[in-house]
Amino acid sequence: MPDPSTLVSAPTTRRSVKDLKLGESATICCLEDPEMALKLLEMGCIPGTQVRLNSRAPLGCPITLVVGEHCDYTLSLRVSEAATILLK
Amino acid sequence: MTSGEDMITDPAGVAGSAERLQVAAGRAGGLLARIALVGNPNSGKSSLFNQLTGLNQKVGNFPGVTVDRKTGISQLTPQLRAEIIDLPGTYSLYPKSLDEKVITSLFYDHTSPQYPDFVVVTVDASNLRRNLLLFTQLADLGLPAILALNMMDTAEQHGIQIDIEALQQELGVPVVPLNARKGVGIAALKILMSQTLGPPTVGFYEPEEDLVPMVRQIRYYFNLHNDYLALHYAHQYRHLTFLSPDDRAYLEELTTQYDFKPTVRQAQETIARYARVNEILLNCVTVTRTEQNEPYSNRLDKVLTHRVWGYAIFFGVLFLMFQAVFAWASYPMELIDQGVAWINGLIQTNFSGPLINLLTEGVLAGLGGVLIFIPQIALLFAFIAVLEETGYMARVTFMMDRIMRRFGLNGKSIVPLISGVACAVPAIMSARTIENRKDRLITIFVTPLMSCSARIPVYTVLIGLVVPDEAVLGIFNLRGFALMGLYLLGFFAAIFSAWAMKLLMRTNERSYFIMEFPVYRWPRWKNVGITILEKVKTFVFQAGKVILAISIILWVLATYGPPGRLEQVETQARATAATQRLSPDETEARVASERLENSYAGIFGHVLEPAIRPLGFDWKIGISLITSFAAREVFVGTMSTIYSVGQDANELTVQQKLAAEKDIYGQPFFTPARSFSLLVFYVFAMQCMSTLAATYRETKGWKWPMLQLVYMTGLAYVSSWIVYSLMS
Numbered sequence: 001m002p003d004p005s006t007l008v009s010a011p012t013t014r015r016s017v018k019d020l021k022l023g024e025s026a027t028i029c030c031l032e033d034p035e036m037a038l039k040l041l042e043m044g045c046i047p048g049t050q051v052r053l054n055s056r057a058p059l060g061c062p063i064t065l066v067v068g069e070h071c072d073y074t075l076s077l078r079v080s081e082a083a084t085i086l087l088k
Numbered sequence: 089m090t091s092g093e094d095m096i097t098d099p100a101g102v103a104g105s106a107e108r109l110q111v112a113a114g115r116a117g118g119l120l121a122r123i124a125l126v127g128n129p130n131s132g133k134s135s136l137f138n139q140l141t142g143l144n145q146k147v148g149n150f151p152g153v154t155v156d157r158k159t160g161i162s163q164l165t166p167q168l169r170a171e172i173i174d175l176p177g178t179y180s181l182y183p184k185s186l187d188e189k190v191i192t193s194l195f196y197d198h199t200s201p202q203y204p205d206f207v208v209v210t211v212d213a214s215n216l217r218r219n220l221l222l223f224t225q226l227a228d229l230g231l232p233a234i235l236a237l238n239m240m241d242t243a244e245q246h247g248i249q250i251d252i253e254a255l256q257q258e259l260g261v262p263v264v265p266l267n268a269r270k271g272v273g274i275a276a277l278k279i280l281m282s283q284t285l286g287p288p289t290v291g292f293y294e295p296e297e298d299l300v301p302m303v304r305q306i307r308y309y310f311n312l313h314n315d316y317l318a319l320h321y322a323h324q325y326r327h328l329t330f331l332s333p334d335d336r337a338y339l340e341e342l343t344t345q346y347d348f349k350p351t352v353r354q355a356q357e358t359i360a361r362y363a364r365v366n367e368i369l370l371n372c373v374t375v376t377r378t379e380q381n382e383p384y385s386n387r388l389d390k391v392l393t394h395r396v397w398g399y400a401i402f403f404g405v406l407f408l409m410f411q412a413v414f415a416w417a418s419y420p421m422e423l424i425d426q427g428v429a430w431i432n433g434l435i436q437t438n439f440s441g442p443l444i445n446l447l448t449e450g451v452l453a454g455l456g457g458v459l460i461f462i463p464q465i466a467l468l469f470a471f472i473a474v475l476e477e478t479g480y481m482a483r484v485t486f487m488m489d490r491i492m493r494r495f496g497l498n499g500k501s502i503v504p505l506i507s508g509v510a511c512a513v514p515a516i517m518s519a520r521t522i523e524n525r526k527d528r529l530i531t532i533f534v535t536p537l538m539s540c541s542a543r544i545p546v547y548t549v550l551i552g553l554v555v556p557d558e559a560v561l562g563i564f565n566l567r568g569f570a571l572m573g574l575y576l577l578g579f580f581a582a583i584f585s586a587w588a589m590k591l592l593m594r595t596n597e598r599s600y601f602i603m604e605f606p607v608y609r610w611p612r613w614k615n616v617g618i619t620i621l622e623k624v625k626t627f628v629f630q631a632g633k634v635i636l637a638i639s640i641i642l643w644v645l646a647t648y649g650p651p652g653r654l655e656q657v658e659t660q661a662r663a664t665a666a667t668q669r670l671s672p673d674e675t676e677a678r679v680a681s682e683r684l685e686n687s688y689a690g691i692f693g694h695v696l697e698p699a700i701r702p703l704g705f706d707w708k709i710g711i712s713l714i715t716s717f718a719a720r721e722v723f724v725g726t727m728s729t730i731y732s733v734g735q736d737a738n739e740l741t742v743q744q745k746l747a748a749e750k751d752i753y754g755q756p757f758f759t760p761a762r763s764f765s766l767l768v769f770y771v772f773a774m775q776c777m778s779t780l781a782a783t784y785r786e787t788k789g790w791k792w793p794m795l796q797l798v799y800m801t802g803l804a805y806v807s808s809w810i811v812y813s814l815m816s
């Protein structure tokens with residue numbers, strides 16, 4: 001059973017989804033914000049999942065992410081929300 | 089059965105199983121099974137619902153809340169029918185929005201008459217991992233379930249192969265592969281649904297060891313049939329309205345005593361469930377071909393959410409929508425208008441008497457005012473349904489979020505605002521998807537400023553009166569532009585009001601945006617058709633009733649007056665007419681108009697006149713404003729009734745009647761200044777009891793509806809006054 005503290009552990013690098021370049025892929029390490037975490041988990045952003053920055057809205061925010069190795073589905077979220085998803 | 093004591097003397101488990109037996113016995117006797125349809129958003133749940141029930145649908149409310157409760161009857165076998173409840177889409181049983189709270193509370197109370205016999209869980213086969221999360225939660229609650237494996241075609245395209253037999257083994261419930269859009273697999277599903285199902289045989293998650301003492305205590309206190317349900321009591325007792333205050337206090341005490349942290353525990357559970365789902369999928373699913381080329385949806389998004397093309401296309405779509413509602417709908421509308429006028433004329437030439445007058449001037453005139461809306465409402469909802477169906481609405485939300493946030497709204501506010509163009513009542517309800525309270529309140533508050541379809545007839549009649557029917561660029565119409573102008577006026581008023589409220593309201597709650605981007609699809613025309621039919625039906629039977637009733641009341645008010653007064657006025661008018669040597673027709677017109685002015689309706693209008701004179705309105709418009717408060721669309725019906733009483737030519741359409749109206753100098757009464765003043769008044773004024781009622785229910789208090797009423801009506805008064813003063 002994973003310890004709940006791993007969800008919000010302090011990571012070694014502070015790189016988050018917000019810092020991805022367009023088209024770049026990375027793997028989720030942990031979710032920083034406990035309240036946001038549950039919603040993100042339910043939407044499939046589980047630590048260990050691969051995400052790719054797919055597009056930005058015309059004014060830079062929100063962004064869309066493609067979740068999963070097989071390009072399973074696309075999520076849209078705000079930059080501030082993306083910043084709570086930390087990367088490996 | 090709300091208190092703990094009751095539960096112990098009559099254990100819920102026993103009651104539940106006894107009930108199930110009854111249902112099983114009842115089904116043989118022709119009673120309906122109750123089946124709930126659950127699933128993630130975009131898992132094809134509404135397609136499946138439409139396939140199962142066809143046109144046998146009705147929309148009601150869940151008891152106590154205003155969440156739409158869509159039910160339908162499905163003929164499973166020639167002998168057996170079932171009632172299907174279509175629940176709002178959700179990702180998990182831990183609710184984040186009002187819609188989701190309804191779903192979860194439905195599954196907790198065994199004794200509720202709403203409790204389903206079993207659930208059909210729709211999952212997107214191309215995205216099994218995330219979709220199965222909800223299924224495992226439902227299964228752990230002990231609900232008998234069928235898994236509807238939808239969108240098998242998409243899964244195949246993605247190279248995903250699912251071993252149905254193995255999945256069925258692993259999940260412990262029947263699994264049916266489906267393509268709900270095309271109707272593939274529906275027959276097999278119906279056969280399965282007609283069987284009596286037992287509870288699922290496989291569990292997916294056990295509460296963590298350290299939770300067990302607390303969970304067991306809850307379980308025995310409430311006599312629940314499993315640990316997971318008891319855990320949900322601990323998580324959600326605040327929303328469980330079927331529990332007594334004592335029971336909730338007990339749960340509060342217990343959770344505090346055990347230092348229970350819901351958010352952390354829910355996250356922990358979700359991770360544990362994903363781990364379990366991953367194991368299952370490893371045994372049942374193989375992905376043969378990893379498609380590396382960009383999905384077509386994302387390629388389409390490059391254009392449709394482009395910084396220039398994206399907005400250009402969006403405004404193009406809106407413009408097309410208004411052209412359709414104004415220009416294209418006018419042909420069937422004219423037919424309806426003339427049809428009603430023709431029937432009216434036919435009856436009047438062949439019969440006479442006070443009852444015939446009531447029928448033609450009251451009932452038929454009012455009915456005409458209802459029926460004439462149908463083409464516009466149908467077209468509008470056709471557009472909105474297509475935008476939702478194709479997945480384009482999500483893109484609009486995405487493009488607008490940044491802009492809307494600046495004005496204190498949220499990208500998701502665009503759906504209520506656009507739906508507000510159809511009707512503020514469902515629009516206000518659709519604001520429920522906005523999780524943030526402040527964003528939601530602001531959205532609800534400003535939505536009625538969007539021009540709803542009930543304003544269309546007012547706009548149509550008055551624009552037709554003062555804006556010339558000229559073509560622009562060949563195919564477009566100047567009146568179409570004028571109409572769009574009025575819609576934009578309402579939209580900007582909404583946006584700026586929201587901005588002002590953002591500055592006035594304080595909150596520390598954060599606003600969320602995260603949502604799934606649905607894949608672009610062709611609209612399912614059957615779904616679009618059902619939506620149109622449903623909305624038109626609702627309009628005709630809900631709004632129509634009010635309009636018809638008011639038309640009749642109005643006819644009475646306009647025909648009768650204080651005892652003796654009308655007779656006296658009539659004698660006087662005839663005497664004056666005789667001394668002026670008027671023709672018989674002119675005499676009749678004079679008499680009718682004098683009678684109306686002295687009727688009850690005329691008296692009301694006169695009382696109101698001093699207040700609205702600065703806006704350019706007279707007592708006849710005053711009457712219409714009063715009756716409009718029930719529903720705006722009544723305006724046209726009222727005008728039609730008032731002016732039919734004043735004139736003998738009933739074959740005239742409403743617009744011709746208004747155009748023929750003269751002021752005291754013999755000039756046309758509806759000058760541009762008056763018409764635009766009236767138009768602006770209708771853009772802003774809060775003249776809809778149903779909207780106020782909706783706001784009351786959604787905000788749970790009178791504060792917001794009252795503020796809405798005062799603010800909007802004040803805005804309307806001031807703006808109309810400015811317009812009239814500037815133009816005349």
